[in-house]
Amino acid sequence: MRDYPCNLCGSDDLSEIVCAPTYMAGRPLHVCNACGMVQVAHRKTPEEVKAAWADEMYRADQKTRLSDTTYTARMPAVHARQTFAADFIDEAVSFRGKSVCDLGAGEGDFLALVQGPDYGAAEAFAVEPSTANCRLLDERGIPNFVGIAEEFIEQAGDRANSFDLVTIIWTLENCHKASDVMDAAWRLCKPGGHVAVATGSRILVPFKKPLQYYIGPNADVHPFHFSARTLEGYMAQAGFRKTDVNRFIDSDYLVMVGEKTDRTAPISWQGDNATAVLGFFERWDKETRGFYMEDGPNP
C-alpha cells in the first residue's frame, strides 16, 4: 500500500471525505483540494491489485458464467447500460464503418453489440487483462490483446494511431491510473479520432441511490470517481477535446466523447470545487442514513 498524489492534476493536497470509511470497510476516500477529483489515494500497487484480480477474477468467471458457449445470458442491467452507451456514442460519432478498440473489453459484449447490424462498426479489437475473458473473445472471433491498455500501447506497433474510436466502458474507474489509460487511448486513436468514456460515477449530481450502493469495500479496484467536469479534465490532460456528453443529471450514466487533438495546445478544463464535493458527500451520507438505514424512515 502507498499514498498516491492526485491522478488528475498531480497535487499532494488532498482532503479526506469524512463519511467514506463507514461505507468502505474503514478505507479512506479523498478529494483533491486543487481540482476536486475524488479518488482512493491510499491503495495497493498495480502488482498487488493484479495478483488479487487474477485469482479472484478467475474464480468469479467460473461462478457467474452459465456455460462456455452461452453468451446471450447477460445481466439485464449490464445489457441496458451498454446499449445506452452504444446509442449515445453512435449518435455522437456513429460506429458505422469505423474501427473500434475497446479497453477493458470483458467478454466482448459491447464490441459484439457495436459490430452488429444496428451500429455497423467495421472492425473490433479488444484489450482485456483476464485470460479467461480473452479465451471467450477468441471463441467469438474478436481479435484481442491479453493485458491492460498501458501494456498494449508498449507493443501496439502499427495499431498505434490506427483506430477511429477507442471506447472505455465502465473501466476507467477501475484501473490503477486513469491518466495512463487515457494516454493509451490517445496513442491508439488515429489523428482526429475519438475516445468515448462511459461510467457510473455520480459526483455532484442528485443522489439516485443510497451511498452504500455507490462506494464499498472494493477501494483498490475502484479508485476513481468522476464528475462531468473531472472526466472532461482527464480528456483534456490526455489531449482530447470534449465534443459530446449525455444528459447525466438525471441518468445513472455519464457518457462523454472527445476528439483527439495533436497536443500542441493545452486544453483548458475546470475541475470541481473540493469544498462543494465534501458538502455533497456529507449530504449524501445524511440522506442515506435518513432514508435507507434501519433507524430512518422507509424509502
Ligand SMILES: [Zn+2]
Ligand atoms: Zn487534483
